[in-house]
Amino acid sequence: MSNATKTSIRRDVLGASALRPDGAAKVLGKFEFSSDLHAEHMLWGATLRSPHPYARIISIDLSEAYKIDGVEAIITSEDVPGKKTYGLISSDQPVFASKIVRYVGEPVAAVAADHPETCRRALAAIKVNYEVLIPITDAELAMLPSTTQIHPDGNLIRHQRIITGDQNLQGEIIVEAIYEMGMQDQAFLGLEAALAIPDSGGAGVEMFVATQWLHEDQKQIAACLDLPIEKIRITLGGVGGAFGAREDISLQVHCALLALRTSRPIKMQYGREESFYGHVHRHPAKIWIRHHATRAGVIQRIESRMVFDGGAYASTSAAVLINGVTHIQGPYKCLNATVDGYAVRTNNPPCGAMRGFGVVQACYAHESQMDKLAVACGLSPVEIRLINAMVTGDKLITGQVVESVAPVERCIRETDAIEMPAPLARNANALEIVGGSGLTSLPHNIVRGVGWGVSIKNLMYSESFDDFATARCQLQNGVVNLKFATVEVGQGFVVLAPQIARSVLGVDEVIIDQVDTRIGSAGSTSASRQTWMSGGAVDGACRLVRQRLFEHVGKIHNIDPLRLVIEDTDVVDMLGDFRISVIEASTGILIDETFEHHHRPTEELDKNGQGNCHVAFAFVAHRAVVDVDVELGLVKVIQVATAQDVGRVLNPIAALGQIEGGIAQGLGLAVMEEIVLDNGKMRNPSFTDYLLPTALDAPQVIAVMIEEPEPQAPLGAKGIGEPPCISVTPAIAAAIRNATGRDLPRVPIRPQDICL
Amino acid sequence: MTVLIPQSLHDALAAATANPDAQIIQGGTDLMVEINFNHRKPTDVIALRRVDEIRNYVVTADKKNVVIGSGLPYREMEHGELAKLLPALAQAARTVGSPQIRAAGSIGGNLGTCSPAGDALPVLSALDAVINLRTASQSRDISVHDFMVGVKRNARQPGELIISATLPINNGWQGYAKVGVRNAMVISIASCCLVIDRIKGSVGIALGSVGPTVIRCRETEQWLSMQIDLKNNSIVAPNLLKEFGDRVAKESKPIDDHRSTAAYRRHAVATLSRRLLTRANTQ
Numbered sequence A: 001m002s003n004a005t006k007t008s009i010r011r012d013v014l015g016a017s018a019l020r021p022d023g024a025a026k027v028l029g030k031f032e033f034s035s036d037l038h039a040e041h042m043l044w045g046a047t048l049r050s051p052h053p054y055a056r057i058i059s060i061d062l063s064e065a066y067k068i069d070g071v072e073a074i075i076t077s078e079d080v081p082g083k084k085t086y087g088l089i090s091s092d093q094p095v096f097a098s099k100i101v102r103y104v105g106e107p108v109a110a111v112a113a114d115h116p117e118t119c120r121r122a123l124a125a126i127k128v129n130y131e132v133l134i135p136i137t138d139a140e141l142a143m144l145p146s147t148t149q150i151h152p153d154g155n156l157i158r159h160q161r162i163i164t165g166d167q168n169l170q171g172e173i174i175v176e177a178i179y180e181m182g183m184q185d186q187a188f189l190g191l192e193a194a195l196a197i198p199d200s201g202g203a204g205v206e207m208f209v210a211t212q213w214l215h216e217d218q219k220q221i222a223a224c225l226d227l228p229i230e231k232i233r234i235t236l237g238g239v240g241g242a243f244g245a246r247e248d249i250s251l252q253v254h255c256a257l258l259a260l261r262t263s264r265p266i267k268m269q270y271g272r273e274e275s276f277y278g279h280v281h282r283h284p285a286k287i288w289i290r291h292h293a294t295r296a297g298v299i300q301r302i303e304s305r306m307v308f309d310g311g312a313y314a315s316t317s318a319a320v321l322i323n324g325v326t327h328i329q330g331p332y333k334c335l336n337a338t339v340d341g342y343a344v345r346t347n348n349p350p351c352g353a354m355r356g357f358g359v360v361q362a363c364y365a366h367e368s369q370m371d372k373l374a375v376a377c378g379l380s381p382v383e384i385r386l387i388n389a390m391v392t393g394d395k396l397i398t399g400q401v402v403e404s405v406a407p408v409e410r411c412i413r414e415t416d417a418i419e420m421p422a423p424l425a426r427n428a429n430a431l432e433i434v435g436g437s438g439l440t441s442l443p444h445n446i447v448r449g450v451g452w453g454v455s456i457k458n459l460m461y462s463e464s465f466d467d468f469a470t471a472r473c474q475l476q477n478g479v480v481n482l483k484f485a486t487v488e489v490g491q492g493f494v495v496l497a498p499q500i501a502r503s504v505l506g507v508d509e510v511i512i513d514q515v516d517t518r519i520g521s522a523g524s525t526s527a528s529r530q531t532w533m534s535g536g537a538v539d540g541a542c543r544l545v546r547q548r549l550f551e552h553v554g555k556i557h558n559i560d561p562l563r564l565v566i567e568d569t570d571v572v573d574m575l576g577d578f579r580i581s582v583i584e585a586s587t588g589i590l591i592d593e594t595f596e597h598h599h600r601p602t603e604e605l606d607k608n609g610q611g612n613c614h615v616a617f618a619f620v621a622h623r624a625v626v627d628v629d630v631e632l633g634l635v636k637v638i639q640v641a642t643a644q645d646v647g648r649v650l651n652p653i654a655a656l657g658q659i660e661g662g663i664a665q666g667l668g669l670a671v672m673e674e675i676v677l678d679n680g681k682m683r684n685p686s687f688t689d690y691l692l693p694t695a696l697d698a699p700q701v702i703a704v705m706i707e708e709p710e711p712q713a714p715l716g717a718k719g720i721g722e723p724p725c726i727s728v729t730p731a732i733a734a735a736i737r738n739a740t741g742r743d744l745p746r747v748p749i750r751p752q753d754i755c756l
Numbered sequence B: 001m002t003v004l005i006p007q008s009l010h011d012a013l014a015a016a017t018a019n020p021d022a023q024i025i026q027g028g029t030d031l032m033v034e035i036n037f038n039h040r041k042p043t044d045v046i047a048l049r050r051v052d053e054i055r056n057y058v059v060t061a062d063k064k065n066v067v068i069g070s071g072l073p074y075r076e077m078e079h080g081e082l083a084k085l086l087p088a089l090a091q092a093a094r095t096v097g098s099p100q101i102r103a104a105g106s107i108g109g110n111l112g113t114c115s116p117a118g119d120a121l122p123v124l125s126a127l128d129a130v131i132n133l134r135t136a137s138q139s140r141d142i143s144v145h146d147f148m149v150g151v152k153r154n155a156r157q158p159g160e161l162i163i164s165a166t167l168p169i170n171n172g173w174q175g176y177a178k179v180g181v182r183n184a185m186v187i188s189i190a191s192c193c194l195v196i197d198r199i200k201g202s203v204g205i206a207l208g209s210v211g212p213t214v215i216r217c218r219e220t221e222q223w224l225s226m227q228i229d230l231k232n233n234s235i236v237a238p239n240l241l242k243e244f245g246d247r248v249a250k251e252s253k254p255i256d257d258h259r260s261t262a263a264y265r266r267h268a269v270a271t272l273s274r275r276l277l278t279r280a281n282t283q
């Protein structure tokens, strides 16, 4: 058998730390992000947004705005030719609010003008007469049938129960608490932007967009524009991060509508503040949870009630909710469960996908509980987790059997084996200790704490969704050309895809074609799925091409193609001494194959939350070491040790990048990142006040990758994007509890939560 | 929009006097943010980047004071001679933003904006800085306490340029500390500067982010100078230290906002001031 990675000295094949082709350009500021897009004679588009969380629109007067020189078009709900609403799961969100606005920032109108400044003045000149209504901003209140229903679809987006096993079991040990999580923003750095170029006569539109899923955008835009899908052609614009916030439509429909209305190219881009209004966020959640266990610490039953605040529109709330309820047991064995989950509509900003997708909330609750349970049973955080660690073959509370590789125990043990950081030196450099450049704390003000978090995360889409991926591979003269619609948001598919082609086909030169809708869907770059799904599609297409190449070589040289293999860059006869380079073998021919990768089918949950709803699972353990200035409530995370179940490492440097980045994002949620809401209004829609971790906040990360290839996965590799950010949040919270002795049932943990 | 870029202080003063409504820009680290947010739409701008006379500092001949040019970037205050003469200012300068911001931002801009969270301002206040303002024909000195009038309001008259801040070279400990919710690049939610003058036997305590402008804790200063002999190295007893912090907190006037709560801010200035006094005693 040929194994391209075996003894290969070849560069940039699978397993090598191949460098991103876009890396240097991004570092040097030369990468073209969507906001850099430009077209001759283009106009600028801008959006008018609601200042109220809940109000009736009495009238919209455009007359003054139209008088402004340079204003070419103003559109409202009346100008939407097709479907007036869009949405990922249910189409409940208006392109423009027509009668009611349901959140601060909801689009009401859009203008096209010759300059962004003209747009700004035109927006200011549009007179919208609102009758302000009392917003419903508390999810518990919104859920009650007696509360005003703020949307025709009702306030309850989804209720899902999980009822399994003994409903009356009472453990010898019972621990319970209520946990809360604030609203986190994805805070990608490359802001929303798009360019739409209309076809002549308004027959269609060519779009360049920073999105996560070209074909889903295409479908939703076409419906709103009342055009056939193929008339909306989308090319990926340069994406500067996504983390879930680009799954939903933001400015796409507005931009396309303005282009068709004006017959001119339209450029739209958000600034940072508008970006906070323009995309969905992580669901704030309130979770009551009660664990029943034996005195020895064995979990017997979980009861939980989970409430996710979905904000004004559904987005992916229904799917986020089922991720929450189906992961509430954590990576632990549990046979009996009574769980009620609610995704609720409120007049808060809409929430949807964000890295971790519902599991982040669940994990924060179950991991906080594990520490409580450990204390109640007289065990250490590591012992309680080892006692309950799930293994392959265990049945989840949904009845689904975990068929994935499930090295939970190994994750914990290998994390535990990572060396602890040195104690804080008495003469430590001020910048390296809590308070950093503020010179707030001296070493004697600081207490160190250690905490644990372990998680289980589903991979790919769930509940019967067939999120397949398509790829096309062409081989000619030793050069491979790959085509797919897989969105690069920073995760690294642009480096992985050529690695796959090199390994399968023995070529060096791989060209990636433009990423657009001129090929089948690749599904969304989310749910930790593209390495598995699009990686599987590229692998599949390359294998088909290889088979055709062997047939071609076999025919010419009279060798049974089954005897041919790729060895380094040659086609070789396993049983003879025939050898020909792939370049030579493919000279003068074109082999062209397309492959769709589908994961195995899944089922919807029944009313008791039973069903094989997930495709596969990945696991990870985190141990956080924090320094806390207990008196001032300030925190510095010193080290995060982690062992992650990755299946197989395809690119070590890229894998480490995902792990380090995810940890920084989970750290943000633990101690600083929160959209502060006041009666539906964001108080901090800027990077001045929405704080992201800086280099001085980022901890040392020591990562171990656990490689037990996943049989279901085409390349043996599990998705690794989401797990790093899931259990690190509870690990940091636990470490702060350990240092302070406080309960800290809510994240982000603020200074006043620690010291007042 | 017209932008004038005078090459000397003389030309800058002439330009500002000729057009009192022109917007002055130094590092632009406050102003450009305001322009980006459409909070300000200047038509005429006078840029001071090329005015070398205000981008340096001098020690007066009697070695009693340092005159800091309003355009001197924070980066230049963090190290070297200036940092030795004015350690509290060096510490405050180091807490400002990121390296990019410290390469551009200035005391003139901090004073011009006059935010209660401006990091240089508690230092200027605790040291009783004197601010020099000029037009083409006139020059006046004004105490920093009179200069800072209210939230983002100051005593500068249209057409005046902020030229310098004069700070005394003290014999005695001084320091600055700031609380923010991350370890760098953060707007302070509470800050404190403490300055001891061993010759006069006095102490200066000023607080940032806990009132409409920087707050000078006069009552606590007086109380402390009656409790201990600041001319000598007397150690502050723990019970005094507790009361000291409580008194500082009582002089603060914080509010609840999205960055923090009044209760936390009060607690923070009490803690910071105690820590600074302890450092003054032990360092």
Ligand SMILES: Cc1cc2nc3c(=O)[nH]c(=O)nc-3n(C[C@H](O)[C@H](O)[C@H](O)COP(=O)(O)OP(=O)(O)OC[C@H]3O[C@@H](n4cnc5c(N)ncnc54)[C@H](O)[C@@H]3O)c2cc1C
Binding pocket: B023, B024, B025, B026, B027, B028, B029, B030, B031, B032, B033, B048, B070, B071, B095, B096, B097, B098, B101, B104, B105, B106, B107, B108, B109, B110, B111, B112, B113, B117, B118, B119, B120, B156, B160, B161, B162, B163, B185, B186, B187, B188
């Ligand atoms: C990312 C970022 C982080 C920041 N972090 C901090 C921080 O940690 N701490 C902090 O204190 N500040 C911070 N700031 C704010 C800012 O950097 C400071 O206030 C700085 O001191 C402003 O100086 P400047 O020279 O850039 O002012 P400019 O923006 O040039 O001017 C600010 C104001 O002062 C006026 N002005 C400036 N010079 C003169 C003069 N000579 N005569 C008359 N008027 C004048 C201008 O007209 C303007 O109104 C930050 C800003 C940013 C963008």
